[in-house]
Amino acid sequence: MKPAERRRARQFAVQAVYQWQITKGPVGQIIEQFSVDQDFSKTDVPYFKELLAGVVSRIETIDEKLSPYLSRKIGDVDMVDIAILRLAMFELSYRTDVPHKVVLNEAIELAKDFATDESYKFVNGVLDKALRSLKLRGE
Template identity: 85%
Template sequence: MKPAERRRARQFAVQAVYQWQITQAGVTQIVDQFAVDQDMSKADVPYFKELLMGVVKNADALDDKLSPYLSRKIDDVDMVDLAVLRLAMFELTFRTDVPHKVVLNEAIELAKDFATDESYKFVNGVLDKALRSLKLREDIAK
């Protein structure tokens, strides 16, 4: 696994999750479209598929995990921000092999790449609160 390939996979995954949120198209259809429309040769394609499928399959549970840390209802969150947050929460929840700092840094970069100028601050704030709470729960469980 090369970090640059993972980063590229996350970039494609955010775009694909956003597309799914807007169109509700099937995951297979979106994956097939990306294979045709995008140059995925420098991306970790299996990771891209895992992220997309994982977010779509677990969207409600991810939203439930995110909601306590949002300053507004989930339906009022910008769709690009929501795609970034869902992707990050999926990695935090289901990909425990990926360090929390990596997930947070990647989410901030994705927000800078795809969302509004101030979105990265919102994403950082939400994920920072979530990570503190998750870490607190881990410490209590020990």
């Protein structure tokens, strides 16, 4: 696994989660569409699939974990921002092999790439609060 391939997997996963949030379409169909429409060379494709499927299959749990750290309801958060936050919370909760620092940094970079100019600050603040709380609880 190369870091650049994981980064591309996360970039595609944020886009796919965003699409799922809008369409609620089947994950398999979204994966198929991405495999046709996107250049997956130099991408950790299994990780992309795991991220998308993991976020969608655990959406309620992920949202419950995120909610205490948001200043507003999940439905009121920008759709790109919440896609990034859901992806990051999935990694923090279910991919314990990925260091927290990497998850936080990658989420900030995704916000800079895909969201509004100030979104990275929001994403950083939410995930920083979540990480501090998770560490205090020993998770």
